[in-house]
Amino acid sequence: MAKKKAGSRVPSSPFERLRRALGLVVSRDVMVLTNAIAFNFLLCLFPLLLVLIAVSHRLSPGGGVSAAVRMLLAELIPFGGDTLAASLRQMTRLARGLELLSVALVVWGSSGIFMPVEMVLNHVWGGGRARAFWKSRLLAFFLTLAGAALVLLSVVLTIEARGYGREWPALAALAVKTAALLLTWTLFVVVYRVAPSAPVSLSTAARAAFWAAALWEVSKYVFVWNLERTQIATLYGPLTFAVSLVLWAYVSSLLLVFGAAVTPAGRRG
Numbered sequence: 001m002a003k004k005k006a007g008s009r010v011p012s013s014p015f016e017r018l019r020r021a022l023g024l025v026v027s028r029d030v031m032v033l034t035n036a037i038a039f040n041f042l043l044c045l046f047p048l049l050l051v052l053i054a055v056s057h058r059l060s061p062g063g064g065v066s067a068a069v070r071m072l073l074a075e076l077i078p079f080g081g082d083t084l085a086a087s088l089r090q091m092t093r094l095a096r097g098l099e100l101l102s103v104a105l106v107v108w109g110s111s112g113i114f115m116p117v118e119m120v121l122n123h124v125w126g127g128g129r130a131r132a133f134w135k136s137r138l139l140a141f142f143l144t145l146a147g148a149a150l151v152l153l154s155v156v157l158t159i160e161a162r163g164y165g166r167e168w169p170a171l172a173a174l175a176v177k178t179a180a181l182l183l184t185w186t187l188f189v190v191v192y193r194v195a196p197s198a199p200v201s202l203s204t205a206a207r208a209a210f211w212a213a214a215l216w217e218v219s220k221y222v223f224v225w226n227l228e229r230t231q232i233a234t235l236y237g238p239l240t241f242a243v244s245l246v247l248w249a250y251v252s253s254l255l256l257v258f259g260a261a262v263t264p265a266g267r268r269g
Contacts, residue, residue, distance in 0.1 A: 014262075021261030024124055025254050033116040033123075034253040040112030041249035042242065046087065047102035047109070048144075049073075052151055054099050071176050076184070077248065078220040079227055080241045107141055114140035114195060120257055121196040125265040131197050139194065146190050154183045185213040192260060204265055212259025219251055 024030055053069060073084055115136045122130070131139065188209035193200055233240040 017262045017264070021258050024261045025257055029123060030120055030254075030257055033120040034250055034257065036116040037113050037120075037253040038246050038249035040109045040116075041253075042246050044106050044109035044113065044144075045245065047105040048148065049087075050102045051099060051106060052148060055152065076180060077245070078224050079244055079248070083241045106144060110144040111137045111140040114143050114191075117191060117253075117256070118195045118197060120253075121192070121200075121260055122198055124257060124260045125196055125198050125200065129197065143191065143194060146194075147187055150183055150186055150190075154179045181213065181217065184216060185209050188212045188256070188259065191256070198265070200265055204263055208259040208263035210259075211262055212255050215258065216252060216255050219255060223248060223251060 049069070070081075070085055074081055077084065118131065118136060118139070130136075186209075189202075189205050192205035192208045193202060227244060232244065236243045
């Protein structure tokens, strides 16, 4: 593993790791990087959804793709269900005409997400030399493809689960929930394992992903409760959904940092 900066040491006790994690989350460097992640998430989200819908329709024409995507998104984005549903209906009509433009936006925006992710995880785990610019862009594209493949797999599982919805609705709802949780954990594992330029072991990535995914699941309910309590729609009006998306992406990026910070880094294995 890459050497840590001189004078730094890995916190040994859980309390020290927690204190260090909280300090990193509110540090200036991390706040700048997580803000960049949140902004580029908003830029990429809808083009990526459009591409996923177009691909899903080709793989499973007439298979209830939009409904499955909507169910999955309800687990990943726990607010603005009506707005998302309207957007998905519009995307279903436009998917075939805007695929190339959407892919271009995703390729560009993914660098704005994963390059800051690489930097922030290197900062947390004491990373080595930063990757070259084009290597970082290629890695960002690879991570986007991996994430899209995982989402497509989750959509397929959700479509299968919906087939049992009439006979066993509780089982179908549990299957959707499980698919979303597995998707979240796996995405965190892939990012922790691949994004840092410093070597990170699979076991370290899995442990960090467990903390991040567990806290992310809890944060969904806290976030929605706070949205309702603060009456954000009064402040932002028609921009409420976009602002909420950026805030949710920002919270998610902080949880990504926190999961890494409370997990001591191990050697790649």
